[in-house]
Amino acid sequence: MGAKARSMSPLKGLNIHSLTPLANFTTWRVGGPAEWLAEPTSIHELRALISYANEQQIHYQIIGAGSNLLIHDDGLKGLSLCTRKLNGSTVDRNTGIVEALAGEPIPSLARIAAREGLHGLEWAVGIPGTIGGAAVMNAGAQGGCIADCLDSVKVISPKSNEPFELTKKELCYGYRHSRLQEEKLTVVSARLLLEPGHKKEDLALKTNMNLTHRTTTQPYHLPSCGSVFRNPEPLKAGQLIENLGLKGHRIGGAEISKLHANFIVNIDNATAKDIKNLIEFIQIKVREAHGLILQPEVKQLGFVVNA
Numbered sequence: 351m352g353a354k355a356r357s358m359s360p361l362k363g364l365n366i367h368s369l370t371p372l373a374n375f376t377t378w379r380v381g382g383p384a385e386w387l388a389e390p391t392s393i394h395e396l397r398a399l400i401s402y403a404n405e406q407q408i409h410y411q412i413i414g415a416g417s418n419l420l421i422h423d424d425g426l427k428g429l430s431l432c433t434r435k436l437n438g439s440t441v442d443r444n445t446g447i448v449e450a451l452a453g454e455p456i457p458s459l460a461r462i463a464a465r466e467g468l469h470g471l472e473w474a475v476g477i478p479g480t481i482g483g484a485a486v487m488n489a490g491a492q493g494g495c496i497a498d499c500l501d502s503v504k505v506i507s508p509k510s511n512e513p514f515e516l517t518k519k520e521l522c523y524g525y526r527h528s529r530l531q532e533e534k535l536t537v538v539s540a541r542l543l544l545e546p547g548h549k550k551e552d553l554a555l556k557t558n559m560n561l562t563h564r565t566t567t568q569p570y571h572l573p574s575c576g577s578v579f580r581n582p583e584p585l586k587a588g589q590l591i592e593n594l595g596l597k598g599h600r601i602g603g604a605e606i607s608k609l610h611a612n613f614i615v616n617i618d619n620a621t622a623k624d625i626k627n628l629i630e631f632i633q634i635k636v637r638e639a640h641g642l643i644l645q646p647e648v649k650q651l652g653f654v655v656n657a
């Protein structure tokens with residue numbers, strides 16, 4: 351993308367910024383500028399921004415916590431809509447129903463649920479994404495995933511700006527997959543169904559143990575996007591990479607984590623190009639050794655082929 355944003359007639363009341371560096375919006379800390387960027391704080395604002403983009407025929411894309419995103423060094427054209435300020439949740443400790451806005455952080459929800467005696471999100475405490483991103487990705491860990499406890503989401507489509515509901519069944523969940531990855535639908539909120547009446551102390555203990563396990567076995571101290579590749583089940587991507595002796599291999603400022611081989615960490619001002627090159631390097635090595643092509647789990651924005 352050129353370093354100049356196209357002119358866009360201003361929309362009163364909506365804070366749209368031009369040429370904002372997106373590295374601050376991803377956990378890898380890489381990515382060039384957004385031609386335009388907005389951070390809606392309400393569903394009303396989000397709807398207005400999407401209507402505006404549609405009217406102006408401007409491409410838009412959604413960024414949650416940017417914890418599963420590789421954004422090109424040249425940045426992104428069009429309007430990037432980051433949901434991290436669209437947060438908040440309500441919890442009913444009697445029924446176990448949790449309603450959360452798209453940008454609500456998953457670790458906060460896991461903590462709130464444990465405090466209210468609701469079982470079902472203890473696995474989620476170490477996932478630094480939003481509930482909207484988790485619903486799209488079917489985020490999961492330690493044998494659990496969001497599809498296990500999600501009841502429905504409310505979405506907006508580019509054609510209809512009126513939010514409508516999609517049930518879990520309609521979302522066609524699979525391993526790190528939902529139909530939201532193929533269709534241009536924006537999640538505005540999610541409804542979870544957790545199990546009420548559990549002992550808070552037990553839930554807090556399990557939640558803390560899960561977090562400790564992750565922070566000791568995965569490189570949480572360095573910028574990353576979690577697991578880079580999907581597991582070619584029943585095999586584990588990390589194991590395949592580790593067995594090839596690739597831990598610690600470095601391109602530019604990006605390194606295959608010495609702690610967990612399915613993580614690429616930004617150790618020294620890595621660029622998106624460094625990371626992309628390392629992803630391709632791993633794919634080549636694994637293909638040469640095993641004849642299979644590892645598929646990235648991470649979503650790549652601004653590249654010629656978006657995965």
Ligand SMILES: Cc1cc2nc3c(=O)[nH]c(=O)nc-3n(C[C@H](O)[C@H](O)[C@H](O)COP(=O)(O)OP(=O)(O)OC[C@H]3O[C@@H](n4cnc5c(N)ncnc54)[C@H](O)[C@@H]3O)c2cc1C
Nearest residue numbers: 414415416417418479480482483484489490491537575576
């Ligand atoms: C240290 C670390 C550990 C991790 N561990 C795990 C793990 O154990 N398990 C796991 O599954 N993942 C893990 N991840 C990856 C990541 O946290 C999850 O995939 C998470 O669900 C992504 O949420 P996000 O809000 O950051 O989405 P983003 O990364 O911002 O976006 C991911 C995709 O979802 C889309 N999207 C986001 N929000 C919306 C919305 N509201 N509406 C429509 N589309 C949207 C984006 O356009 C993009 O295509 C980890 C990441 C890190 C950095």
